[in-house]
Amino acid sequence: MSTPPTADNILQSPILIMAKRAALMRAQGRDVIDLTLGEPDFNAPPHVLEAAHAALSGRLTYSPSNGIEPLRHAIRMRMKDIRNLDYADGQVTVGCGAKQIIYNAFQATLKSGDEVIVPAPYWASYPAMIKMCGARPLIVSTTREEGFRLTAEHLEAALRLAKSPKWVVLNAPGNPSGSLYSRKQLLAIAEVLRRYPGVMVLSDDIYSEIRYTNDPYQTLAAVAPDLRDRILIVDGVSKVYAMTGWRVGWGCGPTPLITAISSVQSQNCTQTSTLSQLAAVAALNGSQALVKERNAIYRQRRDSALSVLGACEAIDVACPEGAFYLLPRIRTIKDDQAFALILLEAGVATVPGSAFGIPGHLRLSFATDESILIAGCERLVQKIKASV
Numbered sequence: 001m002s003t004p005p006t007a008d009n010i011l012q013s014p015i016l017i018m019a020k021r022a023a024l025m026r027a028q029g030r031d032v033i034d035l036t037l038g039e040p041d042f043n044a045p046p047h048v049l050e051a052a053h054a055a056l057s058g059r060l061t062y063s064p065s066n067g068i069e070p071l072r073h074a075i076r077m078r079m080k081d082i083r084n085l086d087y088a089d090g091q092v093t094v095g096c097g098a099k100q101i102i103y104n105a106f107q108a109t110l111k112s113g114d115e116v117i118v119p120a121p122y123w124a125s126y127p128a129m130i131k132m133c134g135a136r137p138l139i140v141s142t143t144r145e146e147g148f149r150l151t152a153e154h155l156e157a158a159l160r161l162a163k164s165p166k167w168v169v170l171n172a173p174g175n176p177s178g179s180l181y182s183r184k185q186l187l188a189i190a191e192v193l194r195r196y197p198g199v200m201v202l203s204d205d206i207y208s209e210i211r212y213t214n215d216p217y218q219t220l221a222a223v224a225p226d227l228r229d230r231i232l233i234v235d236g237v238s239k240v241y242a243m244t245g246w247r248v249g250w251g252c253g254p255t256p257l258i259t260a261i262s263s264v265q266s267q268n269c270t271q272t273s274t275l276s277q278l279a280a281v282a283a284l285n286g287s288q289a290l291v292k293e294r295n296a297i298y299r300q301r302r303d304s305a306l307s308v309l310g311a312c313e314a315i316d317v318a319c320p321e322g323a324f325y326l327l328p329r330i331r332t333i334k335d336d337q338a339f340a341l342i343l344l345e346a347g348v349a350t351v352p353g354s355a356f357g358i359p360g361h362l363r364l365s366f367a368t369d370e371s372i373l374i375a376g377c378e379r380l381v382q383k384i385k386a387s388v
């Protein structure tokens with residue numbers, strides 16, 4: 001049984017720890033290339049900034065804890081347009097980023113002893129949030145050969161072992177893998193889930209609009225409509241519109257769960273900023289041209305970085321289908337955390353794979369200028385060569 005968390009046993013995000021160290025070294029005048037943060041180096045689209053300026057002349061009052069109506073409406077229209085999923089107004093709620101929606105959902109549904117199935121590599125915050133709610137993450141490792149995707153077989157095995165499984169986490173494109181699921185893979189997962197009717201699915205689709213394939217995006221709720229009452233889709237403006245600091249994310253799912261998430265929100269921070277919500281309406285309703293343009297830039301950066309890393313024999317790296325991370329395995333290292341520190345001293349900040357449940361790897365964000373990214377990858381390769 002898990003012990004309820006205290007301030008002492010809540011781990012700080014390892015991503016933020018590495019980013020802070022890099023920032024400190026830079027403040028001391030050291031030349032450090034920072035490839036740690038999953039934060040676009042672009043600004044919010046100009047029409048979003050204009051809408052926010054205009055909104056400042058009005059009164060920015062409290063909003064409903066599930067978000068302002070025009071934003072909920074824009075989210076529903078977006079889900080219909082791009083996923084062909086209909087959500088009623090009561091099935092959508094807005095929070096301070098996708099992160100808070102996920103936390104509120106866990107807070108509303110998990111109790112001590114419950115389990116959440118989390119495929120590794122995972123976004124480091126899932127296990128931390130699950131533990132903060134007194135529950136237990138059940139980590140299911142995936143391999144490079146499986147494309148770092150949860151297979152139906154491994155899901156079934158984990159569910160069979162679990163004593164009190166409450167949620168399964170699916171995140172595609174994955175952070176840090178960049179992997180997507182095909183319709184066939186999701187259908188196989190759905191088949192397993194039908195045998196476990198009490199288990200809900202967190203479908204974290206935050207990177208869904210940052211993809212480098214032409215295939216349509218596949219999300220479980222669209223692939224298996226009969227499971228929709230058990231699926232929470234989470235998304236937001238942070239990544240796709242480069243609006244990380246605005247803190248707007250949302251959840252779409254069954255009415256009782258959405259109501260519960262909004263109730264938690266109403267008690268812990270009332271709502272996310274009304275100004276940010278108005279900006280998010282502009283992001284969703286305005287031109288989407290910039291999203292395409294930026295994806296082309298990310299893709300170019302990904303390919304350039306891969307050509308540097310791919311030329312090094314000690315590195316094994318997959319080509320991500322989406323998001324903006326590379327996850328190289330360094331064949332010659334024993335301890336990724338120690339190596340990340342050595343690399344930091346050599347002037348490149350990365351996040352050790354252990355933070356994502358995948359030791360032996362490093363995560364590099366390519367949401368940064370191409371020449372800086374390439375210089376960072378070159379430093380990495382040089383250090384690997386010097387270490388063997």
Ligand SMILES: Cc1ncc(COP(=O)(O)O)c(C=O)c1O
Pocket residue numbers: 038096097098099100123171174175204206235236237238244248249
């Ligand atoms: C997989 C994943 N989910 C959710 C989030 C949270 O995003 P937000 O800024 O909307 O809270 C992140 C941010 O890094 C992420 O990588």
